[in-house]
Amino acid sequence: MEKLVSKMHNLTQNLWWTWKPEVRTIFRDLDLDLYHKVHQNPMSVLKQISTEQLEQRAADVDVPARVDRALRQLREYLTPVTTWGLTHAGAMRSRPIAYFCMEFGVHESLPIYSGGLGILAGDHLKSASDLGIPLVGVGLLYHEGYTNQVLDTNLWQQDVVEPYDIADLPIKQTMDRHGEPIHVTVEMPGRLVHAAVLEVQVGRIRLILLDTRVKENSAKDVALAARLYGGDQRMRIEQELLLGVGGARALRALGISASVFHLNEGHSAFALLERARYRIQADGLDPHQALLEVAAASVFTTHTPVDAGHDRFPADLISDYLRPLAEGLKLPLDEVLGLGRVNPHDFGSSFLPTVLALRLTRRANGVSALHGVVSRKMWNHLYPGVREEAVPIGHVTNGVHLPTWLATEMNHLYESHLGVGYQSALTRPGTWAKIVDVSSAEIWETKQVLKARTIRFIRKRNAAMRERLGLPEIEPAPLDPEALTIGFARRFVPYKRPDLLFSDLDRLDRLVNHPTRPVNLVFSGRAHPADSTGKALIQKVNHLLEDPRFRHRILFIENYNIHVGRMLYQGIDAWLNNPQRPLEACGTSGMKVVLNGGLHISIRDGWWAEAYDGENGFAIGTGEIHADQAIQDQRDAEDLFRLLEDEVVPLYYDNRNSTGIPRCWVERMKNSIRTLGWRFNADRMLQDYVQHLYLPAAVGSSCQMPPP
Ligand SMILES: *Cc1c(COP(=O)(O)O)cnc(C)c1O
Numbered sequence: 001m002e003k004l005v006s007k008m009h010n011l012t013q014n015l016w017w018t019w020k021p022e023v024r025t026i027f028r029d030l031d032l033d034l035y036h037k038v039h040q041n042p043m044s045v046l047k048q049i050s051t052e053q054l055e056q057r058a059a060d061v062d063v064p065a066r067v068d069r070a071l072r073q074l075r076e077y078l079t080p081v082t083t084w085g086l087t088h089a090g091a092m093r094s095r096p097i098a099y100f101c102m103e104f105g106v107h108e109s110l111p112i113y114s115g116g117l118g119i120l121a122g123d124h125l126k127s128a129s130d131l132g133i134p135l136v137g138v139g140l141l142y143h144e145g146y147t148n149q150v151l152d153t154n155l156w157q158q159d160v161v162e163p164y165d166i167a168d169l170p171i172k173q174t175m176d177r178h179g180e181p182i183h184v185t186v187e188m189p190g191r192l193v194h195a196a197v198l199e200v201q202v203g204r205i206r207l208i209l210l211d212t213r214v215k216e217n218s219a220k221d222v223a224l225a226a227r228l229y230g231g232d233q234r235m236r237i238e239q240e241l242l243l244g245v246g247g248a249r250a251l252r253a254l255g256i257s258a259s260v261f262h263l264n265e266g267h268s269a270f271a272l273l274e275r276a277r278y279r280i281q282a283d284g285l286d287p288h289q290a291l292l293e294v295a296a297a298s299v300f301t302t303h304t305p306v307d308a309g310h311d312r313f314p315a316d317l318i319s320d321y322l323r324p325l326a327e328g329l330k331l332p333l334d335e336v337l338g339l340g341r342v343n344p345h346d347f348g349s350s351f352l353p354t355v356l357a358l359r360l361t362r363r364a365n366g367v368s369a370l371h372g373v374v375s376r377k378m379w380n381h382l383y384p385g386v387r388e389e390a391v392p393i394g395h396v397t398n399g400v401h402l403p404t405w406l407a408t409e410m411n412h413l414y415e416s417h418l419g420v421g422y423q424s425a426l427t428r429p430g431t432w433a434k435i436v437d438v439s440s441a442e443i444w445e446t447k448q449v450l451k452a453r454t455i456r457f458i459r460k461r462n463a464a465m466r467e468r469l470g471l472p473e474i475e476p477a478p479l480d481p482e483a484l485t486i487g488f489a490r491r492f493v494p495y496k497r498p499d500l501l502f503s504d505l506d507r508l509d510r511l512v513n514h515p516t517r518p519v520n521l522v523f524s525g526r527a528h529p530a531d532s533t534g535k536a537l538i539q540k541v542n543h544l545l546e547d548p549r550f551r552h553r554i555l556f557i558e559n560y561n562i563h564v565g566r567m568l569y570q571g572i573d574a575w576l577n578n579p580q581r582p583l584e585a586c587g588t589s590g591m592k593v594v595l596n597g598g599l600h601i602s603i604r605d606g607w608w609a610e611a612y613d614g615e616n617g618f619a620i621g622t623g624e625i626h627a628d629q630a631i632q633d634q635r636d637a638e639d640l641f642r643l644l645e646d647e648v649v650p651l652y653y654d655n656r657n658s659t660g661i662p663r664c665w666v667e668r669m670k671n672s673i674r675t676l677g678w679r680f681n682a683d684r685m686l687q688d689y690v691q692h693l694y695l696p697a698a699v700g701s702s703c704q705m706p707p708p
């Protein structure tokens with residue numbers, strides 16, 4: 001038994017299991033209740049399960065053989081003979097990409113992410129791992145994590161910290177050659193902040209995480225990285241300095257000489273200044289030469305066309321923080337500050353990390369084709385005399401890591417029809433073309449299994465919330481399992497318009513309560529803890545759902561996170577996305593739904609603007625934008641209702657064959673998978689980054705960087 005436990009422990013030590021359902025289920029099968037109680041964390045299951053239970057279940061569910069098989073698979077995965085990365089990015093093997101991000105969403109048990117940005121970063125690491133691309137992640141370890149959403153009796157979002165223990169995760173202190181723990185320090189006004197350099201293994205990829213819980217730090221500095229996006233502007237600057245400057249120093253301390261710095265969003269932009277500072281110190285480079293070289297070897301990805309989404313630090317606040325870097329750069333402080341000002345000579349104006357990042361990287365990109373266009377327009381003023389089309393911001397459309405989001409049953413269907421090795425050829429259209437050969441019955445039946453599971457999950461979560469809030473139980477059980485079920489889950493902010501369908505309650509009533517063609521709707525989503533407008537939207541929607549007309553048909557699920565997301569994406573029939581165009585930079589939740597056989601119903605914004613072809617989902621509106629937002633909202637609501645009433649609902653309910661399968665709906669499912677599967681996965685995204693950004697930038701990073 002001891003040997004088995006030790007093998008199981010080994011299996012938990014690489015987050016590879018986060019995208020291996022067959023490994024996760026080994027732990028789930030030991031104790032289902034415990035598994036969910038500990039947020040599906042295998043290390044916690046192992047710690048908390050009793051020896052008797054383990055012995056009993058190990059025999060019952062064939063654990064030893066499954067563990068051996070998984071360990072063998074992991075070993076093979078970690079020592080590949082060949083990979084895409086080896087053939088296409090082999091040159092970077094000794095000098096990897098350093099991928100900086102403020103948040104990483106790898107699994108729900110490691111709460112150092114808040115939403116889309118972090119989950120994208122997690123998917124980025126996982127696909128880099130699968131493809132064998134030399135890359136290291138750099139982030140912060142928030143030891144209190146991110147908050148959970150819990151509604152109070154006013155249906156107002158409370159943000160609750162749920163303590164977690166990093167001892168329950170395979171996070172390790174890094175050691176130097178002498179066996180000493182590796183630390184870095186970052187200068188802040190009047191003090192040095194220290195951080196321990198930890199790491200966690202994500203398949204073949206190392207994720208470096210800085211932890212401020214070290215004895216050299218004051219209590220206040222320990223708290224600096226306690227929480228993701230907590231605190232005021234000062235704390236935000238300090239976190240960003242820690243990530244950028246501390247992160248770059250951590251790489252050097254680990255002996256990692258990165259060829260390219262990739263800043264995923266502007267939060268880590270200070271890394272560029274530190275990189276240049278080091279070139280000056282170590283190689284005696286001229287400051288301006290150093291900045292040019294850093295720019296040549298760095299990539300910046302911007303993620304939002306919403307102006308308020310970009311940090312903006314007041315001049316008096318940021319000056320003190322940048323003084324040590326300016327000294328190291330041998331440049332006047334004002335020149336360094338100017339790099340982050342919209343107008344460098346406008347002394348006293350705010351400092352934007354996004355502007356710094358655009359100036360100090362030669363390659364920048366938005367995250368969908370449309371977002372590229374919008375970003376070039378948005379930042380045109382930084383490039384005087386340059387035409388909008390010539391602004392040097394391109395695009396790489398986001399994609400999602402298929403094994404992380406795909407239901408096991410769907411994976412089996414793909415394996416049997418696309419081929420057992422289809423996951424290693426995800427980006428080839430030919431791989432997905434074979435979906436047309438799948439019988440309607442098989443794909444429909446598979447979806448029904450997933451849908452039944454998702455509806456059980458939704459009912460259970462919703463009932464638990466109602467019970468806690470003292471709301472009456474809904475009887476009979478809500479949601480008709482046979483009804484078309486549409487999901488809407490995302491951050492609650494005005495531009496995403498979670499209340500668009502509630503603009504006409506009578507029409508919504510007729511839609512969801514149609515006597516023969518009913519519709520279920522499921523909402524989920526959090527607001528940023530400091531965003532009372534978003535919280536008011538959550539309250540508004542939840543209030544409306546208490547209307548007796550909607551109670552049986554429309555439910556809200558608390559605490560949208562990776563786990564809730566996975567459950568929704570896998571079983572929902574269709575996914576609704578109705579933002580104000582063009583404010584959705586990309587959006588990725590719809591991609592996760594499509595891979596699981598759901599259909600996307602969306603405004604032509606973000607990825608959908610380039611993905612929709614007329615037959616692979618549904619588009620709301622034409623893509624035209626009215627100058628008056630109120631009129632635009634009205635039009636979009638009208639278009640959305642009409643689309644649902646005239647197209648989506650009939651497609652789902654009509655044209656059923658003798659066994660009740662909706663032929664046209666299934667046809668569209670297949671179209672959707674065939675035309676979207678190969679493009680909107682993270683392997684394609686990584687291949688684009690390597691070929692269009694990383695390789696050119698790596699060439700730009702002349703090989704003069706000395707070993708540390
Ligand atoms: C994928 C995902 C997101 C991002 O999706 P959007 O479409 O950009 O909203 C956010 N939260 C969770 C939990 C996700 O899984």
